[in-house]
Amino acid sequence: MRSVKQSAAVLGVLILCFSANGQNSENPHLVYKKKYIMGTVFEIAAYGESSQTVSSAIDRGFQEIVRMDDLMSNYKPESALSQLNRSAHFHAERVPPDLYRVIERGVQLSRLSEGKFDITVAPLVNLWKAALAGDSTPSLEQQRQAQACVGYDKIELTPPDQITLHSSCLQLDLGALGKGYAVDRAAEKLRAAGIEDAFLNAGGSTIVAMGSPPGQSAWLVRLRDPSHKVDPYVMLKNGSVSTSEQTTRSLLGRDSPGHIIDPSSGRPVETRFSVSVIAPTGSMSDGFSTTLLLLGPQQGKALVNRTRGVSAIWLSPKAQVETATNGPRILFGGTL
Amino acid sequence: MTQLRSRISPIALVNPIFLLLALSQLVSSTVYVHWSDSQLPAASSLGVTDIVFTWKQEISPLVATARRQGYSVYVETTISQAKAAAAEGAKSGWTGVILEIPESESGESKNRVAELQTAYPKLRFRLLNRGGKQPDMRGSLIVKRNSVLEVSSPTAQPWIDSNLALIKVDQRSRRAQVPLYTFSWEDQQQLRTLSPDEYSLAVAEAGAFHADLVLQLDEHLQHALNDHDAKAWALWHQVQSMLKFSVDTSDALEPAANVAVAVDHLEATDEVLNLLSRHNIPFQVFLAADLKAEELQHFDILVVFSKPDTEIGERIKDLATRGKTVVVVDAHGSYPWQNSQAVPENEHTTSYAVGSGKVLELSEAVTDPEIFAQDIRRLLGKRNSLLSLWNGLTTLAVPYRDRGGTVRLVEFVNYAADPVRVQVQVKGSFQSVRYESPERPCCESLAPVKHDGFTEFVIPELRIAGRIHLEP
Numbered sequence: 001m002r003s004v005k006q007s008a009a010v011l012g013v014l015i016l017c018f019s020a021n022g023q024n025s026e027n028p029h030l031v032y033k034k035k036y037i038m039g040t041v042f043e044i045a046a047y048g049e050s051s052q053t054v055s056s057a058i059d060r061g062f063q064e065i066v067r068m069d070d071l072m073s074n075y076k077p078e079s080a081l082s083q084l085n086r087s088a089h090f091h092a093e094r095v096p097p098d099l100y101r102v103i104e105r106g107v108q109l110s111r112l113s114e115g116k117f118d119i120t121v122a123p124l125v126n127l128w129k130a131a132l133a134g135d136s137t138p139s140l141e142q143q144r145q146a147q148a149c150v151g152y153d154k155i156e157l158t159p160p161d162q163i164t165l166h167s168s169c170l171q172l173d174l175g176a177l178g179k180g181y182a183v184d185r186a187a188e189k190l191r192a193a194g195i196e197d198a199f200l201n202a203g204g205s206t207i208v209a210m211g212s213p214p215g216q217s218a219w220l221v222r223l224r225d226p227s228h229k230v231d232p233y234v235m236l237k238n239g240s241v242s243t244s245e246q247t248t249r250s251l252l253g254r255d256s257p258g259h260i261i262d263p264s265s266g267r268p269v270e271t272r273f274s275v276s277v278i279a280p281t282g283s284m285s286d287g288f289s290t291t292l293l294l295l296g297p298q299q300g301k302a303l304v305n306r307t308r309g310v311s312a313i314w315l316s317p318k319a320q321v322e323t324a325t326n327g328p329r330i331l332f333g334g335t336l
Numbered sequence: 337m338t339q340l341r342s343r344i345s346p347i348a349l350v351n352p353i354f355l356l357l358a359l360s361q362l363v364s365s366t367v368y369v370h371w372s373d374s375q376l377p378a379a380s381s382l383g384v385t386d387i388v389f390t391w392k393q394e395i396s397p398l399v400a401t402a403r404r405q406g407y408s409v410y411v412e413t414t415i416s417q418a419k420a421a422a423a424e425g426a427k428s429g430w431t432g433v434i435l436e437i438p439e440s441e442s443g444e445s446k447n448r449v450a451e452l453q454t455a456y457p458k459l460r461f462r463l464l465n466r467g468g469k470q471p472d473m474r475g476s477l478i479v480k481r482n483s484v485l486e487v488s489s490p491t492a493q494p495w496i497d498s499n500l501a502l503i504k505v506d507q508r509s510r511r512a513q514v515p516l517y518t519f520s521w522e523d524q525q526q527l528r529t530l531s532p533d534e535y536s537l538a539v540a541e542a543g544a545f546h547a548d549l550v551l552q553l554d555e556h557l558q559h560a561l562n563d564h565d566a567k568a569w570a571l572w573h574q575v576q577s578m579l580k581f582s583v584d585t586s587d588a589l590e591p592a593a594n595v596a597v598a599v600d601h602l603e604a605t606d607e608v609l610n611l612l613s614r615h616n617i618p619f620q621v622f623l624a625a626d627l628k629a630e631e632l633q634h635f636d637i638l639v640v641f642s643k644p645d646t647e648i649g650e651r652i653k654d655l656a657t658r659g660k661t662v663v664v665v666d667a668h669g670s671y672p673w674q675n676s677q678a679v680p681e682n683e684h685t686t687s688y689a690v691g692s693g694k695v696l697e698l699s700e701a702v703t704d705p706e707i708f709a710q711d712i713r714r715l716l717g718k719r720n721s722l723l724s725l726w727n728g729l730t731t732l733a734v735p736y737r738d739r740g741g742t743v744r745l746v747e748f749v750n751y752a753a754d755p756v757r758v759q760v761q762v763k764g765s766f767q768s769v770r771y772e773s774p775e776r777p778c779c780e781s782l783a784p785v786k787h788d789g790f791t792e793f794v795i796p797e798l799r800i801a802g803r804i805h806l807e808p
Contacts, residue, residue, distance in 0.1 A: 034475040036730050036752035041494045043475040075727075203494075204476040248704055252663065252696055252711040254681045 028197075028214055031055045035062045038069050038179055040203030046190060047197040047214060057193035061186035061200070068182035071099050072174045074122065084163060085122070085171045092162040100161045102174055102181050102283065109177075109287045110152035112303060117291035118263040122171035123149040128268060131257040147266040180242060180286025183208045187282070200282075205243055205289075208282045209236040223276040223330070227319035231333050234278050234311075239328060242285035244293040245274040262294055269294055273314045278328045280309045288312070297322035367539055367579060368410060368434070368550045370518070373558035374398065379406035382561075383576045388412050388434060388550055391421045395428065403429060410434050412464065412550070415445045422456045432460030434516070434550065464550060465506055468519030471537045472497040473730050473751040494730050496751050501609035503547045507591070508621040509602045517542075518550035529556045532574035533753045533800065536774075539575065540801035543582030544734055544747035546591070581774040581801060589736035592743050594722050595619040595712060596635040598627050600642040608641075608702050611709035616733050618722050627651050634741065636660065636720045637712060643667045657691030661715055666701045719789075726759040731798065735762070748795065748802040755797040760804070766791040768807035775799060 028047040031054040035042050044061055048054035073079040080099045087093055095103075106119030123146040127138045138146075149169035156164040165172075174181075179202040187208050190198050197211035199219055209219040218235035224243045225231055234241065246269055247258040258268035275293045279285035288310060292300040297314045304312050304324035313330050314322040323330055370388045376398055379385055387402050391413035402409050408431035413421045421433050433452075437445040449461050474495040499517060506515035519538075521530060535551070542549035560568030597609065597619050612619050620635075624642035628651055632638060638660055644652060644667060652662050653672040664671075673695040676688040681696065688695045696715075702708045713721070722743065723735050730752035736745040743762055750756055765786050770779035775797075782793040782804075795802055 032477065034473070034477075036473060036494060036754055036756075039729055041473060041475040043477045045477060199477070201475065201477055248707045250682065250711050250714075251698060251702065251704065251708050252681060252685050253714060 029054055031058060033058045033062070035065075037062070037065050038073070038182065038202075039075075040179070040205075042183075042186075042203070043201040044186070044190070045199045046195050046210075048195055053193070054195065057190050057195050060189045060193060064185045064189045065182045068098065068178065068185055071096055072102060072178040072182075074173060074175070081172060081174060084165075088163055088165045089168050089170065090164070090166065092156075092158055092164045094161050095163055097161055098181070098185070100157075100163065102177050103155070103163060103172060104157055105181075105283055105287065106172070106174065106177050107152055107155055107157060109291055112307075113291045113295060115152065115263060116294045116299070117176070117287070118150055118152050119172055119174070119177075120150050120152050120155065120170050121261055121263050122173035123147075123169060124261045124263065124266055125173050125175070125259075126171075128257050128259070128261055137257065143266040147263070150263050176244075176290035177283055177287045179203070180206045180240070180282035180284070183240070183282040202282070206240065206282050206286045207236070207242075208240045210238060212237050223313060223315075224274045225315055226272075226274050226317040227315060229319045230315055230321055232276070232313055232315070232321075233331050234328055235331070236278070236328070239278060239280055240282040240285040241276060241278050242282070242289040243274060243276040244289040246271055246293070260290065260293060271296065272316045272318075273297070273320075273322075274316075275300075276313050276315075278311045278330070280327075284310070297324075300324065366548055367542055367582065368548070370412070370550050370552045371398075371402075371558065372555065373562055375562040376402055376405060376407075377561055382572070383579060386410060386431070391417055391424075391433075393417065393420065395424060399428065399430070408432075410460075410462075412436070415448060418448070418452055418461075422452050422459055422461075425459050426456045430459065432462060434462045434464050436464045436466050462516050462548075463510055463513065465502065465515065465517040466519075467502055468499045468517040468549075469497050469502075470519050470522050470534075471499060471541045471749075471751060472522075473753075494752070496614050496730065496732065498610070498613055498732055498749075498751070499541055499547075500545055500613040500732060500734070501606070503545045504591075504609065504613070504619065504621050505602045506547070508623065514546070514548050516548040516550065518552065521552060521554060529560070529568075529571070530554050532571045535571075535575040536578040536800050537749070537751065537753070539578045539582060540749050543578075544732070544749045544801060544803075546734075546736070546747075577774045578801060581772075581803075589738060589745055591618070591620070592722060592735040592737035592741075593618040593620040594634070594636045594720060595716070596622055596632055596638045598622045598624050598638065598640045598642055600624055606641075607705040608639075608708055611705040612712065613732065615709040615713055616723055616725055616728070616731075617709060617712055617716070618735055624648060632660075633658075637715055638662045639712065640664045640667065643669065644671060649673075652695060653690055656688075656693035656695050659692040661693055662695045663698065663712070663715070664695060665698045667697070668699070671695075720763075721761070722763050724761040727756055728758050728760075731756065731758055733760070742806075742808055744806050746804040746806070748798055748804070750798045750800055750802075753800060755799045758795045758798050759792065760795060761790050761792045762806065763790055764806070764808065765789065766806040766808055768805075769793045770805040770807075771795060771802060772805075773799065773802040779805060 028049055029051040030047055031051050032045040042065055044058045046054050046058055071080045074081055080096050084093055084095055110118050127142060127146045131137050154166040154170050156166060183200045183202050183206055186200055187210055200208040207221060212218045218237040221234050221236050221241055223232040246260050260269050262269040275289050277285045277289040277292060279288055292312050301324040304310050304326050307326060309327040311325045311327040311330055366386045368386045368388045369384045385408050387407040388410045389399055391411040399409055410432045411421050412434040415435055415437055418435055425433055453461050474497055502517060503515045538551060557568055595617055627648050632655060638655060649671045656662050656673060673688045673690045676690050679687045681687050684699050686697045723733055725731060725733055731748055731750045734747045735743045738744050743764055766784055769782040769784045771782050772778035785792045
């Protein structure tokens with residue numbers, strides 16, 4: 001798990017019916033915008049009857065993502081999450097509804113994966129972040145101390161909006177959920193503005209597709225393929241794709257700490273797999289992609305098989321492929 | 337206009353061709369505006385003095401008009417047309433001729449330019465690099481013509497398209513002149529008017545990197561300016577504030593760098609150079625032959641992309657003995673440092689401890705420039721990092737030093753356009769940190785925090801361009 005989802009691995013091509021010389025009702029206007037938020041570039045491409053309306057809807061979508069960042073950032077000391085991490089130890093704190101919902105989903109996912117994914121991994125993430133930036137590798141004692149601070153079962157949720165942390169060093173990390181939830185919220189804003197067909201992209205790591213491009217049945221999204229041989233893709237309509245991958249190994253150095261930490265070992269997870277997950281929502285695909293990377297194909301397939309609407313693919317640089325399908329079909333060899 | 341004094345290296349002065357070109361550069365360098373519309377606003381309105389027209393073997397009446405309107409007129413042409421253009425220019429009172437010369441043809445072409453300079457001493461001749469790219473913070477989606485949107489970049493971090501690597505290469509390949517470059521806007525068919533931020537970013541880059549730019553104005557904007565369109569003039573006034581900001585660039589400083597990159601061929605398209613730029617690792621480009629020079633003593637890391645000959649091999653060993661870290665990439669063979677014990681770092685890299693330094697041999701070409709740049713940052717370590725940024729993923733920072741080697745100026749360019757709060761750490765102890773930007777005229781004092789040989793400060797709001805002045 002990590003503070004910032006960095007792998008970004010969805011590749012795709014979307015064929016759009018877009019006339020260069022103006023649009024009519026059969027050829028709706030396409031508007032594309034991008035904005036730097038949450039340490040990455042969010043992009044929205046959307047269709048509508050007037051470019052002014054679409055543009056304004058996209059701006060509202062971005063505003064919503066900025067609002068989510070202000071709630072869930074662990075870099076901003078004034079964010080609701082940072083305040084919670086500072087003050088909710090051993091007593092209930094009231095939090096904004098969006099933050100409560102994300103934490104609730106994080107706890108559910110932590111339970112589903114039996115702690116392989118853990119929303120309280122922040123102490124370990126922070127420990128290894130320094131190593132990733134060039135400091136020395138944390139000692140075993142440091143790892144053990146940080147690991148002792150991890151445990152989703154020490155979070156108490158009191159509906160509708162109160163949270164208690166039952167450990168003095170418990171810290172929440174929403175890096176594996178926040179962007180997906182933010183994209184879902186932005187999609188809701190677009191829908192509220194009357195937009196039906198849009199494509200929202202959080203730095204490539206999470207994509208939400210609304211409707212389909214004009215004249216098409218779905219958005220064609222190519223999935224991350226570290227082998228460059230398998231060429232998987234999905235036809236996405238009203239769904240989401242997220243991809244997770246451990247940091248690439250150093251070319252010149254001996255040890256190469258990754259940014260996705262395994263709470264059970266206290267160390268960066270060692271895997272060459274890239275995992276793409278297709279799910280109904282961004283927050284679901286985002287959380288599942290990290291979880292399935294940590295679980296690996298064997299345990300991960302079992303989780304997918306008992307989760308309706310989810311499909312997943314594990315792909316290695318040597319073209320080893322593992323799939324689990326309980327939702328949209330993953331296709332191969334798409335010619336675009 | 338940027339007013340940057342040319343920097344002439346001693347090596348350049350040895351060569352008579354460079355000397356002639358260098359003499360032509362003793363005046364200020366500039367952001368040149370390329371114009372193609374049939375009319376032209378007055379220079380005083382446009383706020384620009386240097387205007388460029390494309391030479392088409394005949395004189396446009398607009399060229400004479402431009403001179404009357406107060407512009408210094410340049411024409412842009414190819415080397416084959418240069419003689420005719422120069423003859424016409426000398427007769428018509430143009431200021432200069434801008435020539436596109438590919439690096440592969442530079443030898444013979446430079447001789448011809450030198451001859452032209454001798455024949456037409458009143459004209460300025462500038463060599464133009466057309467290999468620039470539109471500066472941009474990229475996403476993964478690319479809006480293409482013919483109705484295609486493509487998700488293309490497998491990275492969650494913002495991808496910065498910058499011209500810094502191109503300029504670094506030009507600083508080595510054309511040492512006698514301030515680098516001059518141009519680029520084409522990606523929206524070639526110009527379905528829309530470019531935004532003021534897009535123009536401002538282009539100007540900000542040239543100013544921050546201390547290079548000259550031929551700025552292409554899109555036809556819609558030129559036309560609208562001539563039509564006295566209020567929106568167009570409002571846009572241009574925003575760009576003018578960036579042009580004005582660039583005027584104040586300090587001119588007595590040199591780029592600071594502690595990573596040397598040695599190559600066989602000067603190729604700005606090399607992704608390793610782009611990624612070093614993107615990670616704010618200050619580097620300087622050398623040719624392999626340069627490795628024999630003493631100036632490498634000032635660098636902490638040397639990255640060698642050429643296959644070392646015997647002499648260069650000894651030089652590398654010598655540098656490592658004196659405490660430097662040398663990374664030799666994909667250069668299989670027998671070398672003097674291999675007498676030391678080989679320690680495998682991983683499946684690709686072997687390390688040799690040599691004196692107080694080391695040589696790292698990477699057995700293959702760089703397969704992942706992003707990871708390679710991160711590795712170089714790690715090898716530098718905190719102690720040797722000239723510059724570090726936090727919350728700076730969309731920002732490039734370029735340090736400049738005085739003759740004594742002290743960093744005195746740092747130029748910043750934020751490619752996201754939305755204001756960011758950037759925390760900066762610069763190597764050295766500074767009493768005074770002053771900040772200026774187009775929005776905050778010179779200068780606002782920032783509170784420096786000094787510790788352990790470094791100075792930290794926070795730029796509260798960096799929009800597109802900013803500049804920090806440092807006083808020890």
